[in-house]
Amino acid sequence: MKDGRSATEFPRSPSNYRPSENSPKDSFRALLTPLRFLKGVGPMRAAQLETLGLKTVEDLLYHLPFRYDDRREIRKIQQAAVGQVETFLGKLVAVDKRFVPKRRAHILTGTLTDGSGYLGLVWYRVPPYLAEGLSRGQQLLVHGKVEQGIGAQKRIVHPEFEHVDLNEKDAEQRKTLPVYLRPEGIPLRAMRGWVRQALDACAVHLSSRIPAPIAARQGLLDLPRAMREVHEPEISVDPATLNGFASDAHRSIIFDEFFYLQLGLGLRKKSRSAKRGIAFRTSAQSLTEKMRALMPFSLTRAQTRVIEEIHGDMASARPMQRLLQGDVGSGKTMVAWFAALRALENGFQAVWMAPTELLAEQHFGNLSGFAGTLGVQAALLTGSMPARARTETLERISSGEIGFVVGTHALIQEGVEAPRLGLGIIDEQHRFGVAQRMALQRLAGSRKSAAPSLPQPDILLMSATPIPRSLAMVLYGDMEVSSLDEMPPGRTPVATRLFKEAGRAKVYELTRAELQKGHQAYVVYPLVEASEKLELRDATRMFHELSQGAFNGFRVGLIHGRMNAVERDEAMARFKLGDLQVLVATTVIEVGIDVPNATVMVVEHAERFGLSQLHQLRGRVGRGAAASHCLLVHYGKTSVDALARLRVMEKEHDGFKIAEADLQLRGPGELLGTRQSGIADFRLANLVRDARLLLEARKEALGWLEFDPALRRPESRGLREVLKHRWGGRLALGSVG
Secondary structure, three states: OOOOOOOOOOOOOOOOOOOOOOOHHHHHHHHOOEHHHOOOOHHHHHHHHHOOOOOEHHHHHOOOOOEEEEOOOEEOHHHOOOOOEEEEEEEEEEEEEEEEOOOOEEEEEEEEEOOOOEEEEEEEOOOHHHHHHOOOOOEEEEEEEEEEOOOOOEEEEOOEEEEOOOOOOHHHHOOEEEEOOOOOOOOHHHHHHHHHHHHHHHHHHOOOOOOHHHHHHHOOOOHHHHHHHHHOOOOOOOHHHHHOOOOHHHHHHHHHHHHHHHHHHHHHHHHHHOOOOOOOOOOOOOHHHHHHHHOOOOOOHHHHHHHHHHHHHHOOOOOOEEEEEEOOOOOHHHHHHHHHHHHHHOOOEEEEEOOOHHHHHHHHHHHHHHHHHOOOOEEEEOOOOOHHHHHHHHHHHHOOOOOEEEEOHHHHOOOOOOOOEEEEEEOOHHHOOHHHHHHHHOOOOOOOOOOOOOOOOEEEEEEOOOOOHHHHHHHOOOOEEEEEOOOOOOOOOOEEEEEEHHHHHHHHHHHHHHHHOOOEEEEEOOEOOOOOOOOOOEHHHHHHHHHHOOOOOOOEEEEOOOOOHHHHHHHHHHHHHOOOOEEEEOHHHOOOOOOOOEEEEEEEOHHHOOHHHHHHHHOOOOOOOOOOEEEEEEOOOOOHHHHHHHHHHHHOOOHHHHHHHHHHHHOHHHHHOHHHHOOOOOOOOOOOOOHHHHHHHHHHHHHHHHHOOOOOOHHHHHHHHHHHHHHOOOOOOOOOO
8 A cells, every 4th residue: 555554544534535425325316317307418319328328417427538639729720730639719611511422421521710821621421410510600619630631721630629609708718628429419519518517416426435544545536526627627737647547536536446346346255255165175095186197298387386276275165266267278178177176076066167069068078088087977968968868967967976067058057956066167257147157156956945055166267368467356356366377388389470351362372282281271250141231251152252262172161150059060070070171160169179180270351350369269270280370361451450459469479468468459348248247347447557556446445345344334334335336236245235
């Protein structure tokens, strides 16, 4: 903590921090006022705002500016400098809308003058509200980047503008203005007006209730003041600081977001630690020791370390909740198998849930041989099993005869019971929602009649998408994390090359050369079938085109997510056996496919994929002794961000570094689909930009929980109310309040 004092000290509240004196319940009620009741909104505008998730006054207050325009200095048009972002005040002396056949769109042009010169204004693909809102003679405040127009005249393309009241004081026009994301058809000026109304009516009801000692250490503004300063910054605040989200007001709101999430996660972890788990023991003649003798290879140092971490956790009487993350090919499956063996040797059952039948079958095929040798009864449970076989398997699991079960979502369907469940393993855990993960824990007997005091099974989550530390603290702040950061010896990095569309012939030439050596190849597309909205190549059409063209004479197959499970499994089985040489696919092959003879991964429209997804696809090759290749083809005018992602793939092979880059380029929501986690995107906080503040907030939140583990002391009353309001449902904090 910043000044070394503990969270239990209570210094005087700082002068810039005034905790709310309103009743929390009254404040929350006011903040939940529907937006349609704001002046000028009404039902129609409210419906438009709801498309951005804005339903209540609280939503609008937290709809913070994504940018600030510096309009403190209004320039004369005569002084306009090409390449500079500037502000001008003048009269609109001409406005013209015309249809341009080549663009198949309307273009709106205008001319602004302030007496010193003329400035062109241009809008492409004009929405009706924009064209109807401009007319000659209007006084406008215009802001944007100056370009060289036709002849000597300069112009701004897609300028931000406001209608200006000629009677308004000049000083009121010279300010730093917030820019909001808004639905099409709603003017920026209207958004600013509604936010101002919300601030005037309800800012006082914003509750932070962060304890005074924490506020003092962190130099926080109280939430109403911080919110007003973010929406209506003082003219003295540097716009660069605002645009960097680094002002005191921004920092206070960001800290507040992080603090309450970490408080909730910490509380959930403490609550789970208080539940009764299973203390697994070890012995000299254990299955884990017998397995070590069976293995045809040695474990890596990272695998040995992580197995010890997991076994240490399983020895505790509290339920384990641990995330096992590691790069493609780092040996997660064997680590999880050793965890399963610890449960099995103690007389408990272990259940392994995978997101696809293909992956479940692959795990079962890889592990059932070991299970048989060790005398462990194992079974596979999937949705496509014949009814009779399923019924028989369920009876054997329910009786406890089968100790090790591998399956899909079928494991958490009605009628599945594992009365001696000791360990649940969830592979590719981000493919499952929170409810599905929790359902696995409830397999231990019939929970309809079971007492809540029954021991909780241990849970091990697995992810082949390495998670940056800051994201792990947010998504998995209530559990332990183990990382496999070492690859088994003998794995050769896959050579990755980037090609433009014009280089496809070279890509196919390189692929054919590998096929002629007896190897196999994947060709991946983003779409199953052609789309009217997206001009992208698709797997179905390209399967036929490649079969008759570039790969004519080779055996080509097709696999995608719309095929039924039997068709997919048949295509994959043929590819694994070598009956197919080229597999045209979508990202259905992204996870868990292991074909050592495949040495080429071609990804078409690579600009459409995220870094972590590309890394997963690349991990499908390089699984044998032969040198392997990942060929990324991008199309059209690839954006700067997309090209940056592809350049990272060319240079980097470490999945953890790739995940960090993906987090920086795309953000947490895109990286892992965080909505699956039950945790929504932050309103202002950014895990890359604000990583240091996250650490501070986590430290303060955990420190407070040391002082008051259940938030029952009088000092925590406000915290408890705010936490329940913000995170109670999403974090299942039923004990709060």
